[in-house]
Amino acid sequence: MPEAGTYLYAIARDVGRALPEHVVGVAGAPVRAITHEGLVAYVSPVPLGEFGEEPLRRSLEDLDWVGGTARAHNRVVEAVAEGAPTAPVRLVTVYSTEDQVHDLLRRRHDDFTEVLAQVTGCREWGVKAYAEPGTNAPRAEEAPAETGSPGRAYLERRRASLRGREAAWRQAARRAEDIHAALVSVSVAGHRHRPQDPQLSGREEMMLLNGAYLVADDRREEFTAAVDSLRSQGIEMELTGPWAPYSFTSMDLGPTRAETSDDP
Numbered sequence: 001m002p003e004a005g006t007y008l009y010a011i012a013r014d015v016g017r018a019l020p021e022h023v024v025g026v027a028g029a030p031v032r033a034i035t036h037e038g039l040v041a042y043v044s045p046v047p048l049g050e051f052g053e054e055p056l057r058r059s060l061e062d063l064d065w066v067g068g069t070a071r072a073h074n075r076v077v078e079a080v081a082e083g084a085p086t087a088p089v090r091l092v093t094v095y096s097t098e099d100q101v102h103d104l105l106r107r108r109h110d111d112f113t114e115v116l117a118q119v120t121g122c123r124e125w126g127v128k129a130y131a132e133p134g135t136n137a138p139r140a141e142e143a144p145a146e147t148g149s150p151g152r153a154y155l156e157r158r159r160a161s162l163r164g165r166e167a168a169w170r171q172a173a174r175r176a177e178d179i180h181a182a183l184v185s186v187s188v189a190g191h192r193h194r195p196q197d198p199q200l201s202g203r204e205e206m207m208l209l210n211g212a213y214l215v216a217d218d219r220r221e222e223f224t225a226a227v228d229s230l231r232s233q234g235i236e237m238e239l240t241g242p243w244a245p246y247s248f249t250s251m252d253l254g255p256t257r258a259e260t261s262d263d264p
Contacts, residue, residue: 004045005052005094006101009076010086010244011112013120014040017083019076026051026072034098036105039112042080043101051094060092081244085120087112088246093253104253115249122188122214123242127227128201129179129209130236131172172234176208179230179237186226187213191247205236212247 007026014035025031025044034041049055059065070091077088095101105112184190195207215223220242227239 003048005048005096006043006098007046007051008089008093008095008101009042009044009073010080010088011105011116012040012042012080012084012086013116014038015084019079023076023079024072025076026069031076034101034105036102037109039105039109039116040084041101041105042076043098044076046094048094051092056092056094077244077246081123085116086244087115087119087249087251088244089253090250108251108253111251115251118188119214119245119248121218122216122245123220124245124247125213125215125223125239125241126243127179127183127209127211127213128196128207128238128240129176129211130203130205130207130238132205132234132236172208175232175235179235180209180211182230183211183213183223183226186219186223187215189214189248193247208235214245214248215242 007029009025009031018033019031019042023031027044027046027050029044029046031042031044034043050059059069073091077086080086081088095104180190180192191212193210193212195210198204198206201207213223224239227237231237
């Protein structure tokens with residue numbers, strides 16, 4: 001078994017541009033390019049004692065390890081995307097040899113070319129919409145008059161609170177759908193990810209929209225202006241980007257076989 005594998009970061013259009021010298025890859029390794037007929041794959045060597053199939057299972061249970069690897073991966077991808085249309089590869093994609101990566105470029109050349117054509121001149125932007133504090137509270141006029149026994153009055157107040165909360169959330173969800181549709185109209189493409197749990201988002205408010213939008217560079221100002229115009233009472237919006245187009249270049253590359261055969 002070889003001591004080192006080949007970590008793949010991204011496939012890009014070959015524009016003859018070298019990465020800045022300060023950009024290093026996972027585990028501090030230097031990044032190099034593998035080219036084939038107008039395409040370039042960015043790779044670096046990684047120790048299979050850490051990135052091989054069995055050790056990797058253990059490593060992925062270490063959140064600090066995953067975080068550091070993800071940051072290094074993203075650093076390379078973003079540096080590539082600054083200079084050329086780029087298709088990022090999923091985190092921790094490792095092949096046995098560089099020859100396997102070259103073979104991947106050969107076999108999937110037309111697929112990569114098509115994907116890169118779709119994202120040329122575009123970057124990804126993220127928009128998250130949250131229900132502002134108090135959105136789920138019933139309006140004062142919805143509360144019923146207290147009549148009858150204290151127990152009955154409590155139940156009536158409880159039902160009114162639930163009705164008001166559900167109505168408020170339905171209204172907020174419809175607003176999120178309208179926001180997504182409006183942003184798609186000024187984008188090349190849009191995708192709604194699953195809303196994040198508050199433990200992941202780091203916010204107490206419920207996330208209503210977790211959208212990704214592929215935006216042409218010459219419509220960037222139009223897109224950001226659209227986000228600003230869609231802010232409204234009860235909805236707080238968060239804009240991030242621009243990023244490499246992770247959400248719009250997903251491809252099944254097949255098994256990586258970092259520890260098995262060297263045959264393509």
